[in-house]
Amino acid sequence: MTGAPATPWALPRVVVAAPASGHGKTTVATGLLAALRRRGLAVSPHKVGPDYIDPGYHALAAGRPGRNLDPWLVGPERIAPLLRHAASAPTPADIAVIEGVMGLHDGAVGRRGFASTAHVARLVGAPVLLVLDTTAQGRSAAALVLGMRAFDPGVRTGGVILNRVGSPRHESLLRDALAEVGVPVLGAISRVAEVAAPSRHLGLVPVAERAPEAIAMVDALAALVESAVDLDGVFDLARSAPPLTTPEWDPAVAVGGPAGAVRPVVAVAAGPAFTFGYAETSELLAAAGAVVVPFDPLRDPALPTGTRAIVIGGGFPELHVEALAANTGLRADLAAFDGPVVAECAGLLYLGRELDGVPMCGRLALTARMTGRLTVGYRDAVAAADSPVHTEGEPVRGHEFHRTVTDPGHGDRPAWRWTGAEHGFVSGPVHASYLHTHWAGRPQVARRLVEAAG
Known part of the structure; x- marks a missing residue:
């Protein structure tokens, strides 16, 4: 650590x-x-x-x-x-x-x-x-x-x-x-x-x-x-605070160094629609050997050149839904992308077929809509299926914060299980759910993603 x-x-x-x-x-x-x-x-x-x-x-x-x-x-x-x-x-x-x-x-x-x-x-x-x-x-x-x-x-x-x-x-x-x-x-x-x-x-x-x-x-x-x-x-x-005596957290030590000789491009969603993320995510990916390239789904017409894996975090896609839909080139790229993808909350919605009746990427067989109900709180979750970044049965702590629901609520291969219920989607190399996680708590996720991308 x-x-x-x-x-x-x-x-x-x-x-x-x-x-x-x-x-x-x-x-x-x-x-x-x-x-x-x-x-x-x-x-x-x-x-x-x-x-x-x-x-x-x-x-x-x-x-x-x-x-x-x-x-x-x-x-x-x-x-x-x-x-x-x-x-x-x-x-x-x-x-x-x-x-x-x-x-x-x-x-x-x-x-x-x-x-x-x-x-x-x-x-x-x-x-x-x-x-x-x-x-x-x-x-x-x-x-x-x-x-x-x-x-x-x-x-x-x-x-x-x-x-x-x-x-x-x-x-x-x-x-x-x-x-x-x-x-x-x-x-x-x-x-x-x-x-x-x-x-x-x-x-x-x-x-x-x-x-x-x-x-x-x-x-x-x-x-x-x-x-x-x-x-x-x-x-x-x-x-008046006493000296800090604990060592500094080091992302390179946390991930165990580069995952291999290849430096794959990992595209990370950014811009006004995808503002939810932790700085340590990119630091861990870079320490694991990735070339981290941000992209803006509102404006960039295509995925970054050479993209081998994608991270799409949280944000407010419901407030930018028409502009996201209008970027048809990038949506097509994401629908056809066959590499590993990690999507949380807004990323889950963006990868679905539609949000509030407006077409999204169609990478996942779900529709989503806004509701008047806030779902919020910490979660003790367990990985419900194998994916490029998680092994079935692994525990993880996360956080939910959204006012949307998906139909269906989970896939045939759910991403997580908590309080006896199943949540999210594992579809091929895609791992998507409402759960927000902090990769400093599970740095192996970054290493596994880079390994899967390489």
Whole structure:
């Protein structure tokens, strides 16, 4: 999993958390990343959990890839090594900012906080900066912070940022109350100053779909944080984290080196319709010997020259369905491609016959449609059939996040089985399902794909 024994690294780092969703974590985390970068610091951006959209804004703010830290998907033993890897590339970071998920102690259901923000904070030894929506709260805000801090003594809440403060008098009342419980206030953002990003059925609109507006929003968040947050205090809090002593995660070590002498082209779907992916996927493929070439199904008329394998991740094909359908040349390429293909969620829909009545690639015998029901959650799955990348019976942990259904719900050779049901499709060399996985947790998938492509 890792390379040579590590020397300790005193990487300043802080976790931006909240008592619950909707308190303003993304606003503060993105603004902090951008504001610290304006100061000339190299900032490493991270997101707890399987979220794909927030890291896009983080990347825009920090100028380097946004990375996810999810103990469920990759295993708790890889969290600190992955943090160290991300903070080292392309150059060593001066500070890492880690945005939490949901409430501070909310994780996998029924797992006593496993994969929660608090869990990740413990794994990386980082202090917590708690963002608190103070709407309709006065002195009780201090009791809430005190309870959050006391619930898990292994997590150190080192400061609070007050969000949606109603007035100077309101701010003064809150600061006095928090001083009573000994938690520093490192910023106060008024309700009128709030900056909002447009959202839709699965969260924020991805950066790739609204680049000019996203740039303007990140600039506004940087200015907001510069005016309302004690950046020196935040940096001092981050510097209080103990040195990282775990070795850096190394994709070459994880995959065991190149799979062979041939360097096959592996095409990876990208562009506005396919924005869901982890940076480690391409790193692992490259370490296994692949030449990784991105392609945009909205615009590229054909697969990259020499393509021997394809990865199609998640995204929002339902919002680009007409443009995807209009790219008939690429659809024909994908329908005829006889090499290994790994498709997750949006990739599954794109490979089907049609989506909401609009023709797709026809590589898989299924139709798909939007529904009003959100399917979301972590999954303990088992591979239900042999494929180029999985062996029947192998366990894997993944995540579902979609509002579509397919007909049929699975093929004669399903991809996965969990909770007694079958899911997804294995059709020849194609492995496709709704399940999102993180290949850092199962790096052999990258090696197997490259071997199958070679």
